[in-house]
Amino acid sequence: xxxxxxxxxxxxxxxxxxxxxxxxVLQAMEMRSVEKISSMELGEKLGxxxxxxxxxxxxxxxxxxxxxxYYVAELRKSIKRILGTDREVRVGLIGVGNLxxxxxxxxxxxxxxxxxxxxxxxxxRKVGSVKNNIEIFNVHELEEKIKVRAxxxxxxxxxxxxxxxxxDRVVKAGISAILNFVPTRLVVPDDVKVHYVDxxxxxxxxxYYLR
Amino acid sequence: xxxxxxxxxxxxxxxxxxxxxxxxVLQAMEMRSVEKISSMELGEKLGxxxxxxxxxxxxxxxxxxxxxxYYVAELRKSIKRILGTDREVRVGLIGVGNLxxxxxxxxxxxxxxxxxxxxxxxxxRKVGSVKNNIEIFNVHELEEKIKVRAxxxxxxxxxxxxxxxxxDRVVKAGISAILNFVPTRLVVPDDVKVHYVDxxxxxxxxxYYLR
DNA sequence: TAGATTGTTAATCGATTAACAATC
DNA sequence: TAGATTGTTAATCGATTAACAATC
Numbered sequence: 001x002x003x004x005x006x007x008x009x010x011x012x013x014x015x016x017x018x019x020x021x022x023x024x025v026l027q028a029m030e031m032r033s034v035e036k037i038s039s040m041e042l043g044e045k046l047g048x049x050x051x052x053x054x055x056x057x058x059x060x061x062x063x064x065x066x067x068x069x070y071y072v073a074e075l076r077k078s079i080k081r082i083l084g085t086d087r088e089v090r091v092g093l094i095g096v097g098n099l100x101x102x103x104x105x106x107x108x109x110x111x112x113x114x115x116x117x118x119x120x121x122x123x124x125r126k127v128g129s130v131k132n133n134i135e136i137f138n139v140h141e142l143e144e145k146i147k148v149r150a151x152x153x154x155x156x157x158x159x160x161x162x163x164x165x166x167x168d169r170v171v172k173a174g175i176s177a178i179l180n181f182v183p184t185r186l187v188v189p190d191d192v193k194v195h196y197v198d199x200x201x202x203x204x205x206x207x208y209y210l211r
Numbered sequence: 212x213x214x215x216x217x218x219x220x221x222x223x224x225x226x227x228x229x230x231x232x233x234x235x236v237l238q239a240m241e242m243r244s245v246e247k248i249s250s251m252e253l254g255e256k257l258g259x260x261x262x263x264x265x266x267x268x269x270x271x272x273x274x275x276x277x278x279x280x281y282y283v284a285e286l287r288k289s290i291k292r293i294l295g296t297d298r299e300v301r302v303g304l305i306g307v308g309n310l311x312x313x314x315x316x317x318x319x320x321x322x323x324x325x326x327x328x329x330x331x332x333x334x335x336r337k338v339g340s341v342k343n344n345i346e347i348f349n350v351h352e353l354e355e356k357i358k359v360r361a362x363x364x365x366x367x368x369x370x371x372x373x374x375x376x377x378x379d380r381v382v383k384a385g386i387s388a389i390l391n392f393v394p395t396r397l398v399v400p401d402d403v404k405v406h407y408v409d410x411x412x413x414x415x416x417x418x419y420y421l422r
Numbered sequence: 423t424a425g426a427t428t429g430t431t432a433a434t435c436g437a438t439t440a441a442c443a444a445t446c
Numbered sequence: 447t448a449g450a451t452t453g454t455t456a457a458t459c460g461a462t463t464a465a466c467a468a469t470c
Contacts, residue, residue, distance in 0.1 A: 012437070013416075020415040024394065038451065047396065050451095051439055058453060066452040067446040084418045091414075102313025108394070108411040152421055153414070176422045179414055183235065183319070185258060193420035195413055200319040202406055203302075203364070203390055204231040205224075207295045209404035210363055211387040223461070249427065261427095262463055269429060277428040278470040 015056045019079050021046050022053070026076035038069040080113075089114050092151040092175075094166055095158035096121040096136055099181055103155060104131045117149045142166075146173040156180045167194075226267045230290050232257050233264070237287035249280040300325050303362040303386075305377055306369035307332040307347055310392055314366060315342045328360045353377075357384040367391045378405075 025045050029037060039050040057063050057075075060082050064070045080086040091109065093100055096119050103109070104119060120139045121127060127138045137145055145151070154170045156163055156178055163182040170178065171192050178194045180186060183201070186194050236256050240248060250261040250268075268274050268286075271293050275281045291297040302320065304311055307330050314320070315330060331350045332338060338349045348356055356362070365381045367374055367389055374393040381389065382403050389405045391397060394412070397405050 014437080016416045016419045017412060019419075020412045023415070024412070040451085045396070049439060051441090052437090054451090054453065055438085062453070064452050065446060066444070067450045069451065082419070083415055084421055085415055089418050089421070098313045098316035098318075102309045103410075105309035106410065107309075109414060112411050112415050114414055153417065155414075177417050177420050179417055185256070191422065193417060195417045197408065197410070197413055199314075199317065199408070200323050201228060201231045201235070202408055203320060203325055203366075204234070204294055204296055204323050205227045206364065206388050206390055206404060206406045207300050208227045208230075208293070209388050210295055210300070211402065225461080251427085260463060262465090263461090265427090265429065266462085273429070275428050276470060277468070278426045280427065 011059055015059060016083070018046070018048065018052075018056050019083060022056075023076060023079045023083065023085075026072050026079070029072045030076060034072050036069045036071050037075075039064070042070070085113050087113075090150055090152045091116045091155060092142075092146060092149070092153070092170075093119040093134075093155045093157065094121075094139065094142070094170070095156065095162075096123075096126050096131070097157060097159075100155075100157035101131065103157060103181075104134055114153075116155075117151060118145045120145070139166075142169055143173045146170065146175065151175065153177045153179065156182050156186075158182060160184050222270055226270060227294070229257070229259065229263075229267050230294055233267075234287060234290045234294065234296075237283050237290070240283045241287060245283050247280045247282050248286075250275070253281070296324050298324075301361055301363045302327045302366060303353075303357060303360070303364070303381075304330040304345075304366045304368065305332075305350065305353065305381070306367065306373075307334075307337050307342070308368060308370075311366075311368035312342065314368060314392075315345055325364075327366075328362060329356045331356070350377075353380055354384040357381065357386065362386065364388045364390065367393050369393060371395050 022042060025042060026037070039053040043050040043053045063075050063078050077086070091114050093103055093116050096104065100119065104116060109116065116134050119131065119134050119136045120142055121136055122139045126136050129136050154175045156166060158166055160182055163180070163184040164186060167178060167186045167188055171188055176192050178186065178188070178192065180194050180196050183198050188194060233253060236253060237248070250264040254261040254264045274286050274289050288297070302325050304314055304327050307315065311330065315327060320327065327345050330342070330345050330347045331353055332347055333350045337347050340347050365386045367377060369377055371393055374391070374395040375397060378389060378397045378399055382399055387403050389397065389399070389403065391405050391407050392410070394409050399405060
């Protein structure tokens with residue numbers, strides 16, 4: 001597992017997120033057989049400044065052609081390579097409650113090349129069943145399955161009081177990236193990356209803007 | 212519906228999000244009968260600088276006592292008032308697919324004082340049924356129910372190609388805040404606030420950090 | 423009073439945008 | 447060549463952090 005070198009500069013997290021957005025726009029363009037796109041067009045579709053688009057890409061190399069723009073298919077391939085989504089990413093989902101269940105059935109992951117290869121729960125009634133073609137294992141088997149199924153990335157959707165313990169276990173089993181839906185700040189080693197998705201905070205802060 | 216005045220300065224979106232986080236920490240403190248808290252303690256629990264905590268709060272007034280700190284219950288009440296979550300916020304959920312269904316059953320919203328008062332779908336098999344005590348209406352009734360049920364806020368969880376049309380309709384019906392789970396940039400009037408939650412982007416950008 | 427911690431201003435840091443030479 | 451658009455540097459803008467007087 002490696003990323004295209006960024007020459008030692010540290011890349012802002014926001015740049016990486018925009019890279020993902022570019023990739024999606026480019027995917028749509030490619031499907032419509034558009035051959036090239038300028039930083040201005042790409043920016044417009046996402047509400048971003050064209051200079052920002054160029055600068056984001058420049059962190060990783062020179063992908064455009066002066067006077068022409070960027071070749072859609074080529075740029076998309078480069079970005080996927082940078083993100084590491086040019087190959088299948090294997091995902092484990094821990095916690096098959098309401099949210100976990102939704103994530104199991106969510107089509108958006110598979111569409112971007114992610115594959116949930118195992119789900120885990122501690123509810124005996126769920127363990128052993130199959131949802132959306134994905135087996136649900138007993139959470140006791142977590143470490144073993146992470147190894148055997150070569151899981152790269154964990155999605156946490158467990159109750160708040162179990163989150164830290166599960167995080168410790170997946171990290172110990174070698175996982176270095178966690179998508180955390182639990183509103184608990186996880187304490188993990190520096191080289192483990194956690195992204196937080198906090199639905200309650202999203203809706204609460206939105207309320208501020210109600211007229 | 213009103214917010215505590217901020218004296219004309221525009222408040223960064225990030226400040227509002229942190230306010231929500233403070234509120235949650237304070238809620239937990241209150242439950243443990245903690246009486247006061249310093250900006251340092253509050254910051255530590257969220258990985259934030261104490262000066263930032265004080266500055267965030269200072270946008271809205273003076274809530275602390277020099278030499279003492281902040282009174283937990285009092286500060287929490289003030290923040291809830293600022294956010295507008297000191298009263299019930301009435302939510303409509305549009306799109307009862309996998310994700311929508313999960314959001315219907317998601318306990319986190321109710322816990323923060325949000326109440327989903329109606330759900331909508333265009334699938335005849337779903338319309339008329341009740342999930343988690345919430346009725347699912349035909350999407351044709353959207354405008355009418357927004358009015359009759361005094362819906363403040365819409366959650367969008369529809370297919371991508373329907374998102375803009377639905378957004379247009381809810382805005383026309385008077386909604387000014389949308390939580391959008393659909394990976395489509397919505398075009399709305401300036402005074403309508405849209406928050407995007409993009410699960411595919413979250414996981415894709417996380418992949419960059421895999422070792 | 424002495425110690426602690428706020429509220430706020432100034433300094434720093436980082437990210438976005440503008441500008442323009444390079445070049446297709 | 448003329449026109450267009452990149453890649454990149456410099457200018458601007460905004461957000462975070464440090465510092466400290468005010469004050470409980």
